Amino acid sequence: MEPLNHLDSFVQSAEGGSFSVAARRLGLTPAAVSKNVARLEAALGLRLFQRSTRSLTLTEGGERLLRQISAPLQQLQDAMADVAQDDxxxxxxxxxxxxxxxxxxxxxxxxxxxxxxxxxxxxxxxxxxxxxxxxxxxxxxxxxxxxxxxxxxxxxxxAPVHIVATAAPRYMAGRPMPRHPADLAALDGIARRSAGSGRLRNWTLRNAKGEEGVAEHRASAIFDDPEAMAHAAALGMGLALLPSPHATPYLERGELIRLLPGWSARTGPxxxxxxxxxxxxxxxxxxxxxxxxxxxxxxxxxxxxxx
Missing domain, CATH: 3.40.190.10 (Periplasmic binding protein-like II)
Structure with a gap:
């Protein structure tokens, strides 16, 4: 199995760009990965990497070897893992x-x-x-x-995921229930900031009839985590437009109620x-x-x- 370990160290180092990355993937030390690659180079009589203190670059021979062995090595490892069984x-x-x-x-x-x-x-x-x-x-x-x-x-x-409007019963106490997404503008709410772009998320809700309405509200807080939004809404801080998986536990416990039943926005699955x-x-x-x-x-x- 030693030659396979040497090849695996080479492939992981080439794909990761360093011995340290390969070591993390393989559960080894960087020194052990470097030694495996050195033994492979000695066996082949070929230098596979150009090494410096800051980078690890494949030689022409290293690039050729990587192209030739990556897929076969993965198939062999998968086959071995597939038959490796305990009782x-x-x-x-x-x-x-x-x-x-x-x-x-x-x-x-x-x-x-x-x-x-x-x-x-x-x-x-x-x-x-x-x-x-x-x-x-x-x-x-x-x-x-x-x-x-x-x-x-x-x-x-x-599963599909939908954005639904929610609020705590105590927040809605004494307030008229919205009948259309436009009615949300009269309420305070927790806005969501996209972790990727940093922009505030906007949602257009739709119902079964195909009607649409932009869900806008007064922002009382801005969070980038839907679970934190659900918790804040349950504390009565305002409405929250939540992904359905995050809203469901709070709705089931009665800590949140669904605003605009029948209206939702489809997000990525x-x-x-x-x-x-x-x-x-x-x-x-x-x-x-x-x-x-x-x-x-x-x-x-x-x-x-x-x-």
Whole structure:
């Protein structure tokens, strides 16, 4: 297996641009990665990298080797991972990227069942609201929205997500209930700033008849996190236009009420992202199928979509 480790260190260093990046992906030290690459160079009689204190650049021979071995090496590793089993069960570490609140509310409760089914698979979950770099970060799976479909990544849609208008009962006490999105202009609310662009988000709500209305309100606060918006709205700070997965738990507990039932805005779908390679490791394939199956359950799907 040593030559495979040497090749893996080379490929990860080439793709990551440094021994340090490769070391993080492989769970090794930078010195160990550098030694593996040096042994590969000695075996080939060929220098693969031009090294300096600040950069790691492929030589012409290194570029040629990378083109020739990247795909076959990945296929071999996937095949080995697919048959590597512990008492007939798939095994290995499953690195998953999920958003903080969404992961805690909806995905973490599913984890116990998955682990019970496949005890040989070790969950390595990373909770972060920022979209992950699936390939560069060494993730097996990411779940969320707005992740770039870079080369080598595919997405399977799990559920549509809608933006719904909500407010705390105590905030609405003594105030007339809005009947049209234009009526929201008379209310205070928590505005959302896009984490990517820094701009305030604007929403156009639609109903089943196809009617539209811009949802504008007086901003009493500006947040960049929908879970914080939901919590602030539940505290009575004003209305909040929330993604349905974040609104649902508060609506179910009665901490928020739905304003303008039947009106919503469609946002990007919630998807599960994974490598587009033909032969997925068993651990990844089983997890993807497990999550897709759960999201197809009608009750679960309704909670996510808010419809």
């Amino acid at each position: 007939g069960q798939p095994s290995g570490t499953l690195k998953v990227g999920v958003a903080l609140a969404f992961g805690r509310m909806y995905l973490l409760p599913l984890l116990a069942e998955f682990v019970q089914r496949y005890p040989g698979i070790m969950p390595d979950w990373h909770f972060d609201n920022r979209p992950v770099d699936l390939i560069g970060g060494g993730f097996d799976v990411a779940i969320g929205g707005g992740i770039d479909l870079t080369p080598g990544v595919i997405a399977r849609e799990l 919630l998807s599960i992202y994974y490598s587009s390679k033909k032969l997925l490791p068993a651990k990844t394939r089983l997890f993807v199928d497990f999550i897709v199956e759960r999201f197809r359950e009608p009750a679960f799907a309704r909670r996510i979509s808010g419809m």
